[in-house]
Amino acid sequence: MNPEDLLTEVLRERTEDTDYASTPLATVSKRAGAIRARRRRTAILAAAAAVAVVVVPGAVWLNRSPSSSPGPSQQVTTAPTQSPSAPSSKPPTVALNSLPQGPKPRVDYIDGSTFIGILGERVTLPPGTESVVRSRGGGLIVATARRSPERVFTDGTAGNLEGLAPGNGSTTNDLGCGATRFAWSVDGTLSAYWQMTGCDPTSGGKLFLGALSTMSQAGPQGWPTPAGEVYQPVGILGGAAVVVNVVTPQGVSAGVWVVDPTGRHRIPGLEAALSVSGSTGVVAGEQADGNSVVVDPSSGEVRWSAPPGWVLGSFSSDGAHIVARKAGGGVSQYAVFDAHHGGRLLDVPAIGGTEVLQTAWGSDGALMLVVDDHQSSAIVRCTLAGRLSIAAPAKPDGAVAHYRFVTTS
Amino acid sequence: MQHTIAREGPTGSSSRAQDDEFEAWLVARERALQRTAHLLSGDVHTAADLVQETLAKVYLSWDRIRDRDSVDAYARRVLLNEYRTAWRRPVRRREQVTDQVPDRAAPRQEYDDQHDLVWRFVGTLPPKQRAVLVLRFYEQLTEAEIADLMGISVGTVKSQSSRALAALRATLHDHPELTGDVEEDR
Structure with missing residues (x-):
């Protein structure tokens, strides 16, 4: 039997051996009603927002008039470890097509299957690219989701590390298997990644840290990591310390660790690190109870806690701000917090009919958002004054969102 | 092939006759949608959710589907859109500000038999390749029909199918103990 016939046989067999429950018309009708209500709600919000934009053309101001909008340096003084109060109950909603065109994204991003660097360089990426980091001489290291059984994590995100030659993606260099997450230093000169031994997550591996040129086979030997531990680099502190989430091959958290040339130590009280500020030397992470906190990585001392339900994300490059997300009611809410004290500075306006897939901080200090309406995606810039503009126009999605940011911290 | 839905969007109340007509279609066609959704998503629970969302949208x-013969194609298109949306959820999880959840690694796998190997292989495919395979080798659609349904070019259908089959051949080749009677070259 040839593979095509075998495939047909297996697919048919799989469905023939399965019992499927029927859906009553009442269930369909009820679900249709929920969809109808959702559509109406979205349409109303978008229409209202469009009217608001006409009143203030060219800019969308958030909770404040333009004359009173705060600058990036404005901070809310809130006592440490306290959950600050919200500046408003609900952020406004705007329509994507009402936003003015603004500057291009000041961040590395993926446009379809093309990496577009902040300096304008373009590199074609291999299929299945999960994440990217810059490498020697303008080349890239990409993590691709190679889905062979031996090289896949159960959540489907890990895979091969491949080197792409500068200038194009036609020459690749298989670097083996590893975590798909990379870490960068705040100045962009250092990077870290973890590579497993023999593509076997139970066999340990090596954590690599160094100048970006070390992201190649010519790099240092790396720090050996114990068998039975999978390392996920999250960020880089100072010049030679990597913050990693450590999990067992079965996915059980083994804590957050700081690894440097002298050894490693666990950050007390954290179950998972979410992001790292190389500028201010703090770590945002999640405690066992699910609360998001900002901690001192040396002692685990909690500097401040996010309000209940809010999950902290990445720090701005100067470490002054941190983005956070709150899920609820089927729509996530995003806000910018003062990273030093936890004051909630800005509620990111919701864009009607879309959801935010990803956020990243631009080199201009603005928050960049990949927004998606399930058919197409766009990149939107949100300044710290709450002004929204289009940074990359909406383009139809493929199997995944058209745009993606490549940085995670 | 173009379906004949006038436009997307909420409708007014369905008449009793329309409900009866819809229910007749539901009874006749739900099982087929469930099977396709199962093969796309890999598990029956996700499939049930995909199908319910699809049915609700259909x-x-x-009342705006003028050509009843095109309902199946329309439903299949909605299902594929829902599948694509659902598939992006892991991306959302990864790309939320929480960043990635820790990787979970799977131990080396053992397979019961050749069919188990193939089914698990299908589960490892990127969603677009998986959808192409399901539509081509289960639904037995033509490449042109698949291209129309998925909103991609015929060339993309060919390349996705070719890559998936090449990977399948490689997987089978790696497990000679299970694949004695498979012709590798074709």
Whole structure:
């Protein structure tokens, strides 16, 4: 039997051996009603927002008039470890097509299957690219989701590390298997990644840290990591310390660790690190109870806690701000917090009919958002004054969102 | 092939006759949608959710489907859109500000038999390749029909199918103990 016939046989067999429950018309009708209500709600919000934009053309101001909008340096003084109060109950909603065109994204991003660097360089990426980091001489290291059984994590995100030659993606260099997450230093000169031994997550591996040129086979030997531990680099502190989430091959958290040339130590009280500020030397992470906190990585001392339900994300490059997300009611809410004290500075306006897939901080200090309406995606810039503009126009999605940011911290 | 839905969007109340007509279609065609959704998503629970969302959207559009012969194609298109949306959820999880959850690694796998190997292989494919394989080798659609349904070019259908089959051949080749009677070259 040839593979095509075998495939047909297996697919048919799989469905023939399965019992499927029927859906009553009442269930369909009820679900249709929920969809109808959702559509109406979205349409109303978008229409209202469009009217608001006409009143203030060219800019969308958030909770404040333009004359009173705060600058990036404005901070809310809130006592440490306290959950600050919200500046408003609900952020406004705007329509994507009402936003003015603004500057291009000041961040590395993926446009379809093309990496577009902040300096304008373009590199074609291999299929299945999960994440990217810059490498020697303008080349890239990409993590691709190679889905062979031996090289896949159960959540489907890990895979091969491949080197792409500068200038194009036609020459690749298989670097083996590893975590798909990379870490960068705040100045962009250092990077870290973890590579497993023999593509076997139970066999340990090596954590690599160094100048970006070390992201190649010519790099240092790396720090050996114990068998039975999978390392996920999250960020880089100072010049030679990597913050990693450590999990067992079965996915059980083994804590957050700081690894440097002298050894490693666990950050007390954290179950998972979410992001790292190389500028201010703090770590945002999640405690066992699910609360998001900002901690001192040396002692685990909690500097401040996010309000209940809010999950902290990445720090701005100067470490002054941190983005956070709150899920609820089927729509996530995003806000910018003062990273030093936890004051909630800005509620990111919701864009009607879309959801935010990803956020990243631009080199201009603005928050960049990949927004998606399930058919197409766009990149939107949100300044710290709450002004929204289009940074990359909406383009139809493929199997995944058209745009993606490549940085995670 | 173009379906004949006038436009997307909520409709007014469905008439009793339309409900009866929809229910007749539901009874006749739900099982087929469930099977396809199962093969796309890999598990029956996700498939059930995909199908219910699909059915609800077809129900909402029912009074604007002028050509009843095109309902199946429309429903299949909605299902594929829902599948694509659902598939992006892991991306959302990864790309939320929480960043990635820790990787979970799977131990080396053992396979019961050749069919188990193939089914698990299908589960490892990127969603677009998986959808192409399911539509081509289960639904037995033509490449042109698949291209129309998925909103991609015929060339993309060919390349996705070719890559998936090449990977399948490689997987089978790696397990000679299970694949004695498979012709590798074709």
